[in-house]
Structures are given as structure tokens and as C-alpha cells.
Amino acid sequence: MTTPARLDDQPAVLNEKGEFQVEDEAIDLSVYAIEEWLGFGVFCVLGATVFHQFFTRYALNDSAAWTEEIARYLLVCTVFIGIVGSVRKNSHIQVDFFYHWLPRWITRPLSTLVDLGRIAFFGYAVWLTWQLISRIGGQPMSVTPIAIGWVYGVVMLSFAAMTLRAIQVARRNWRNGYSVLERPKTAGASS
Template sequence: MHDAEVDLRAYRAEDWLAFVLFALLGATVFYQFFTRYALNDSASWTEEIARYFLVAIVFIGAAIGVRKNNHIQVDYLYRVLPAKPMRVVATVVDVVRIGFLGTCAVLTWQLIGRIGASRMAVVDLPMGLVYGAVLLGFAAMTWRAIDVARANWRRAASVLEKPELADEVHP
């Protein structure tokens, strides 16, 4: 009896980055636990760093959700509209999503320019590192939203119009 081959081609850069960040978060929390309960002398920096790893994981992980179309969606209109208006609504949703995420990326870039040099409370590192992870997440979400929109336009349907498309390979 053999195990099935593992196919790593389905994973993209944001998957691997989220994995590495999650491993670092786990190691940081373990170190915090160990120093607090085994050594009875908690490392103060671990709480802050763990929090910022979690922020980075959320925004990088959100790009995975955009790529896979796994975010919460309201599908009522898609069930009651005829095909042509439904296609128009789906296209508008794609364009608005790209615009929103792109705007968030630009605003985050501007925020980094204004307050990115401020320092973290416990660790003497710039907050720009944290906001940089948020910017990377928004940029990746925008990029993946463009990929999803292009795929929707090529096949003339989105996952909300045809739920069976959710099983296709993601860009």
C-alpha cells in the first residue's frame, strides 16, 4: 500500500509565505510558553512579535482566499437574475473588488510613508515592517483578484454564477 503522491504545484508564493510565517508564529508562541512556565521568566518580546506575525498571516492568507474564491459572498442576486444581468453584476463585482483592494494597497503604502518609521513598543524595530506585510497582502489580493477576474471573463462565468467552477484549479 502506497501513499498518494503529493502535488505541490497547486501552492503559490503566498501559500508558502503564510506557511513560513505560521511556523515562526508557532515557534514564537512555544518559546513564550517555555520561558513563562518552564523558566518562570517570560520573554516580553514574544507577545508583540507573535501579534505581528498573526497580522501578517491574516493579510497574506487573505490573498489565498481571494485566489481560491473562498471569501464570504452574497449569492442571492445570482439565484434570481437572468443570465445576462447576472453576468453584468458578476463583472461589476470583479471590478469593484479589484478597485477596493488596489485602493487599500495604495492607502497602506501612504500609511507606511507617514508612520512606518515609528518603533514597536517592546522590540526596537520599525512598524513599517508590519505595515509592509499588510501592503504585501493587499498587493497580493489585488493581483489575485485580477487573476480571478480574468479567469471569470475568459470562461464567461464566475463561481457565483456557476458553483461547479469552484472545483477548478486556481490561478
């Protein structure tokens, strides 16, 4: 049976007068990179579009036809821009089970191979997206006359940014001599 934590271990929320007083930590916005701010901006536009759709459908009883398609594409853009931040932080889901049991002379080259494979995948995705844009990029969306290439352009630029961020992560792993796969407790320590 575990013993409950003592009250002395808890942070104080009452001051000397018995009044509730809690001090928040300072907010540090410097931890967010440009891709996270850009993703937040696209997300805000998405939220405004969905609100417009909701308002016109339920308050005015005259739904704006363009909002559903634009919201869908804004969601795609938000996701791909957001993935760039995940690559920068190296916070994607990863399987590190074998890294606990295999010797370092196997895990270090394997980890480097994972880094190189990630870079190759994102680079290849840039090329594939470029091929897609060159074939169908000029076609208009279903409801609006905006070219679908704009959406795929955001996806391609996101893949390019993912490639650059993956290169930065690989360089950091090479410089440190280990990756998060080899030392999972270091996740989030450096970004």
C-alpha cells in the same frame, strides 16, 4: 427511511490475507502558490515565537517580554499573506442567492462589477496602507526597536498581491464567460 450503504460500496481496507492495508493518494504540492508557502513560513515563525513565550513563562518562570508583541504582528502578517491565497482560489465568502433567480443578462454584468469592485478595493487598500506607512512607518514597536513599518509593509505587499490575484481571477472569469457567483458548482475547479 434511508437504507444504509452496502459494504460493497465501501473501499476495501483488508487485503487477501485479511491484513489492514490502505494506500494513500499521492501528495501534490504543486497546487500551492508562493503566497501559501510564504504564509506557512511566517506561521512557523509565529509558532516558534509562541513556543518560546510558553517555555520562558512556564518552564523558566521568566517570561520573554518581546514575544507577545512579535507574535501579535506575526499573526497579522500570517492572516494578510493567507488572504492572498484565498483571493487566488476565489474562495472568499460570497452571496450568490440572487444569481440563482435573476436572468443571465443581469447576473453576468453584475458578476463583472463584483470583480471590478474587488480589484478597486484591494488597489485602494494598497494606497491607504502606503499612506499609513509614510506617516507612522518609522515608529518603533512598543517592546522592540523594530519599526512598525515592517508589519505594515507586509500588509501593503499582501494587498498588492491580492490586487494582482483579483485581476487574474477577473480575467479568468471574463475568459470563461461566468464566475463562481453564477455557477457555484465550479468553485475550486480552476485556480
